[in-house]
Amino acid sequence: MRRSILSVGDWLALPVVAALIALCCAPLLILLAYSFFQVDFVTISYDLTLANYAKIAGSETYRGLIARAFGSAFLVVTLTAVIGYPVAWFVAKRVHAAKSTLLTLLLVPLYSGDLIRIFAWRVLLGAEGAINRSLMWLGVIDEPFSGLLFSPLATHIALTYNYLPFMVIGLWLAFESLDDRWLEAAADLGAPAPARFLRVILPLTVPGLVAGGLMVFVMVAGDYLTPQLLGGASGITIISAINDLFGTAFDWPLGSAIAWTMLSILMVCFGLGALAIRRSSLVAEDV
Amino acid sequence: MTRAATVWVYLVFGFMYLPIAMILLFSINDADVMAFPIQGLTAAWYADIIADARLGAGFLTTLFVAFPVAILSTLLGASAALALVFYPVRWKGIFAAALLLPFLVPRLILAVAQLILFKEVNIDRSLWTVIAGQSIIILPFSTLIIASVLIRLDRRLIEAAADLGASGWSSFRRVVLPLMGNGLLASWVIAFVLSSSEYVLTAFLSGREQPLSVLVASDFRFNLSPSLNALAVLIVFGNIALVVLAEAIRRRSGAKA
Numbered sequence: 127m128r129r130s131i132l133s134v135g136d137w138l139a140l141p142v143v144a145a146l147i148a149l150c151c152a153p154l155l156i157l158l159a160y161s162f163f164q165v166d167f168v169t170i171s172y173d174l175t176l177a178n179y180a181k182i183a184g185s186e187t188y189r190g191l192i193a194r195a196f197g198s199a200f201l202v203v204t205l206t207a208v209i210g211y212p213v214a215w216f217v218a219k220r221v222h223a224a225k226s227t228l229l230t231l232l233l234v235p236l237y238s239g240d241l242i243r244i245f246a247w248r249v250l251l252g253a254e255g256a257i258n259r260s261l262m263w264l265g266v267i268d269e270p271f272s273g274l275l276f277s278p279l280a281t282h283i284a285l286t287y288n289y290l291p292f293m294v295i296g297l298w299l300a301f302e303s304l305d306d307r308w309l310e311a312a313a314d315l316g317a318p319a320p321a322r323f324l325r326v327i328l329p330l331t332v333p334g335l336v337a338g339g340l341m342v343f344v345m346v347a348g349d350y351l352t353p354q355l356l357g358g359a360s361g362i363t364i365i366s367a368i369n370d371l372f373g374t375a376f377d378w379p380l381g382s383a384i385a386w387t388m389l390s391i392l393m394v395c396f397g398l399g400a401l402a403i404r405r406s407s408l409v410a411e412d413v
Numbered sequence: 414m415t416r417a418a419t420v421w422v423y424l425v426f427g428f429m430y431l432p433i434a435m436i437l438l439f440s441i442n443d444a445d446v447m448a449f450p451i452q453g454l455t456a457a458w459y460a461d462i463i464a465d466a467r468l469g470a471g472f473l474t475t476l477f478v479a480f481p482v483a484i485l486s487t488l489l490g491a492s493a494a495l496a497l498v499f500y501p502v503r504w505k506g507i508f509a510a511a512l513l514l515p516f517l518v519p520r521l522i523l524a525v526a527q528l529i530l531f532k533e534v535n536i537d538r539s540l541w542t543v544i545a546g547q548s549i550i551i552l553p554f555s556t557l558i559i560a561s562v563l564i565r566l567d568r569r570l571i572e573a574a575a576d577l578g579a580s581g582w583s584s585f586r587r588v589v590l591p592l593m594g595n596g597l598l599a600s601w602v603i604a605f606v607l608s609s610s611e612y613v614l615t616a617f618l619s620g621r622e623q624p625l626s627v628l629v630a631s632d633f634r635f636n637l638s639p640s641l642n643a644l645a646v647l648i649v650f651g652n653i654a655l656v657v658l659a660e661a662i663r664r665r666s667g668a669k670a
Contacts, residue, residue, distance in 0.1 A: 134581065135500030138492040139508055142552070145489055149549040150515050153526035156533060213425050216418045230660050235429050237603075237656045238649040239610025241626060245633050245645055246432030249439060256435050287428065348519020350613055355633065365521050372525045382529075385522045392517070 154389070161383035170378065178383035188384065191364040196391070198282065199346040203339045205286045206293035210338070214297030219306070229298070232291050240288070244355045247284045251275040251356075276358025284352050289342040296338020300331040332406040340399040344392055364388060433649055440642035458643035468644065471625035475609050478543050478624055483604040485548040490555030490600055491593070497556070498563040499571075499589070516553040523550065524617035531618070538620040546618045551607050555600040562596030562663060595662045602659035606652045 162174045182188045217228050235243065250256045251274040258270040274280060308330065312322045350369065353361045364384060371381030443455035462468060493512055496502040515523065527546050528538075536542060566589070574584035612626045619627060629648075632641055 133501055133503070135496040135502035138496040138500060139502045142489050142493040142496070143508070143511070145549060145552070146511050146514065149527065149530075149545055150518070150523065151511075153523065153530040154518065156529050157522070157526040160529060209425060212418045212421045216415075216422045220415055220418065226660075226664065230657070231426065232429065234653055234656055235433060237606050237610065237652045238433065238645075239612070239626065239652070241612050241630055241633065242436075242610070242645045242648055243432060245641065246436045248633075248637070249642070250432055250435050256439075287432070290425075290429070344517050344519070348522065350519075350521040365519060368525060369521055372528070378529065381525065385525065388519065389522065392519075396517070 157382045158386055160379050161386045163379040163382075165377050165379055168376075178380045179387070181380060182383060182387055188364070188367070191362070191367060192387065192391070195347045195364045195388070198285070199343045202282060202285045202289060202346045203293075203342045205282070206290045206342050207297075207335060207339060209286070210290055210294040210297055214294050214301050214334070217294070218298050218301030218304075229295075232294060236288075236291055240351050243288060244284060244352060247280065247287070247356060248275060251280050251283070276356065276361075278357060278360045281353045281357040281360065284356050285346050285349060288349075288352065289345050292341045292345070293338035296341065297331060297334040299337075300334020304330050329406065333403045336399050336402050336406070340396060343395060347388065347392065436642045436645045436649070439639060440646045442639065445639065458640040459647070461640040462644045462647065465640075468625065468628060471623060471628040474540065474622050475624040475626070478540055478547065478615075479605045479608040481544050482547045482551060482608040483601045485544070486551040486555045486604045487559075487597055487600045489548070489552050490557075490559050490604075491597060493552070493556040494559035494563055494596075495589075498560050512553055512556055515550045520550070520613045521617075524614045527614070528617055538618055540619065540622055540624075542618040542620075543615050543624070546614050547608050547611055550611070550614060551604045554607060555604050558600040558603060558659075558663065559593065559596040562593055562599070566592050595665055599659040599663035602655050602662070606655050606659075610648070610652065 160170075161178055162176070163170050163172055164175050164177055165171075182192075213232075217225060217232075221228055248255070252258070255275065257274065258267075261267045262270065304327070308326050309322055312326050317325070348365060350363070350365045353363045354366055355361070357363075365388075368381045368384050368388075371377045371384070375381075438451065440458055441454050441456070442451050443453040443457070444451075493508075497505065497509060497512075502508055524546070527542070531538065531542055570588050570592070571584055574588045575581075579587065609624075610626060612630055615624055616627050616630065625648075629641075629644065632638075
């Protein structure tokens with residue numbers, strides 16, 4: 127096998143790497159290059175400048191939108207973690223034969239696509255929608271509650287719905303590798319249930335929490351459609367701002383700079399998350 | 414505690430299926446407004462959708478895109494999964510991280526980046542750019558599906574083949590390939606489903622010919638009618654049928670190995 131410089135694995139990886147470079151890395155690098163250009167009237171001038179980044183740093187609007195994107199992401203991570211934690215535990219520890227069926231059932235709605243799910247929430251939440259009409263029909267309210275649709279509330283319900291399965295999968299993997307004997311040992315040593323949860327279960331599932339949380343965080347921060355179609359006036363997000371700059375506003379360099387600002391922040395979050403996972407799994411090995 | 418968790422799990426699964434149940438209900442409701450109480454049953458909304466020539470053309474366009482995307486991402490995903498699971502590959506960690514990249518980069522950012530790239534190299538937007546772009550974002554999923562099948566294969570089978578004198582290629586062709594066949598099939602089906610329901614990247618990269626998802630999106634924005642429920646139900650149940658099929662195929666390979 128020493129005959130050639132590249133092993134079989136390398137040859138297999140080669141076309142994949144080529145595709146990733148051509149369709150993912152190269153586009154992102156060109157985007158990075160564009161972020162240092164500037165729009166000069168209707169053409170793009172190719173002199174390198176940091177003006178776009180200065181503009182973002184100096185603009186209250188953009189700073190606010192970026193902060194809001196990450197605030198939303200954090201909120202949805204928290205919601206999915208709280209909702210998903212018991213589900214992941216249940217699937218990992220209380221179900222045996224039906225395990226993979228339950229996981230499949232959880233993932234199936236994902237495959238209906240973003241658009242369809244958003245449409246369904248629109249039907250549910252609208253002023254004439256199912257929830258309002260049912261509440262009126264039941265006599266709980268007299269007039270349709272119009273704040274339901276086209277609001278941050280609608281956006282966050284749908285975002286939580288969209289990304290919950292990713293959190294559950296991350297947590298489920300952590301629960302699957304959690305050895306129940308730790309819990310028995312803790313109980314034998316006299317730890318009450320809350321202490322067993324806080325000092326054994328929670329620390330040992332941190333890797334899953336971080337992994338699931340990172341996925342949800344990235345996807346919520348980068349979600350374009352959900353706020354756009356359900357958020358109404360609150361649907362203007364940093365991602366939709368990028369979309370506008372590449373469309374009607376025609377300022378590709380500024381759009382690129384915003385995109386790379388987002389990517390950089392996401393990369394930092396990822397680095398921190400990876401570090402947290404490594405540290406907590408080291409702790410787990412020490413136990 | 415288990416009982417409370419059981420109730421919670423029911424509630425969460427109810428939450429996951431509530432929107433789907435709702436569009437199913439309104440797709441057969443005999444009324445122009447999507448509201449309770451239900452007025453009676455009708456198949457008229459389905460008839461509307463099936464008779465709609467514009468949507469029919471969009472559906473064919475979707476098929477035209479989804480077939481090659483599913484093949485491409487499955488082939489690339491199989492190479493990647495083999496390199497990750499079976500054959501030693503250089504810089505494995507970096508390779509695995511790079512495979513996650515298309516999944517982690519926000520879809521819209523990747524879409525505008527690809528748009529710039531295609532413009533820089535003077536490639537006009539068309540269904541071919543959609544196929545290229547979709548293949549790369551589906552690659553992480555197909556890699557994961559195929560790798561999940563490969564991981565469960567018994568490595569001793571390959572060692573046995575080698576001991577019996579099979580060359581690397583013939584052990585791959587006669588041992589590994591037949592055993593990973595179900596993984597390839599499952600990946601193909603899932604890639605097909607993901608391709609047909611992708612919207613953001615598709616909208617950015619498609620030119621004059623627009624797949625179904627792009628048409629559906631403009632309908633959602635501009636003319637919300639109950640027939641859209643029927644369309645959504647057809648899409649959802651088509652996809653669910655395919656996903657369940659893929660899952661059954663993938664799991665059968667687990668039982669055999």
